[in-house]
Amino acid sequence: TNTNLARDKCSGLAGKVKRFASGKPILSLTGHLQWTKGIDMFTAAAERPEMEDYCFFLGGEVNWSEISEKDKAFLQRKWEKLPNIFCRLQKLPEQTMNAIYCVSDIIIATYRQFPNSSNALTKAAYFEKPIIVSDGFLMAERVREYKLGEVIKEGNVDALVKTIKRMLVPSYAKNIRLRARWKDYRQEHSLQRLNKTIKEIVGAM
Numbered sequence: 001t002n003t004n005l006a007r008d009k010c011s012g013l014a015g016k017v018k019r020f021a022s023g024k025p026i027l028s029l030t031g032h033l034q035w036t037k038g039i040d041m042f043t044a045a046a047e048r049p050e051m052e053d054y055c056f057f058l059g060g061e062v063n064w065s066e067i068s069e070k071d072k073a074f075l076q077r078k079w080e081k082l083p084n085i086f087c088r089l090q091k092l093p094e095q096t097m098n099a100i101y102c103v104s105d106i107i108i109a110t111y112r113q114f115p116n117s118s119n120a121l122t123k124a125a126y127f128e129k130p131i132i133v134s135d136g137f138l139m140a141e142r143v144r145e146y147k148l149g150e151v152i153k154e155g156n157v158d159a160l161v162k163t164i165k166r167m168l169v170p171s172y173a174k175n176i177r178l179r180a181r182w183k184d185y186r187q188e189h190s191l192q193r194l195n196k197t198i199k200e201i202v203g204a205m
Helices: 012-021 039-047 069-081 094-103 119-126 138-146 157-167 170-179 182-188 191-203
Strands: 026-030 055-059 085-088 106-109 131-134 149-152
Touching (some): 012 026, 012 085, 012 094, 026 094, 039 069, 039 157, 106 157, 131 138, 138 149, 138 182, 182 191
Parallel strands (some): 026 055, 026 106, 106 131
């Protein structure tokens, strides 16, 4: 996972997002924005009245081919009108995405029917940002094992909203820094670990 940063991590898009947020907590969903990434759930959470004092950043290229015309119309209408959503609907360079992680308070990765892992976990661990994922698959297992954040029921907007609010209580930030195994996760999913594992496999052949 690329974790490179520009010298001024708050320049460019990340700086614009911070200015847009004006001190409000920043919740980010980035990457290739497929339907499986739960972009509708992210948008529905932003629409809730109790979330008006939170900044939702959505960044990446949208795969419209797997989204119905009805859902597409709903998403575009909300993205245009909701005052607490900042969208950059194009592919983000890795450095830009990393800078977004740095300025975010919570990473949202509530994917649906997604059995795999994601670079979102590695980036969240590297930049030490709490993450919210959906239950049922590998990402949930890893979040629980390494205590990287919170796991919620897939597709449950109420749970997402409640969890965000709970995670932004000052005591939560203090507690997660004490219990999160960010360093362990980084080491287990590092390039050095990969090289070592490949050598072990080749040596055993």
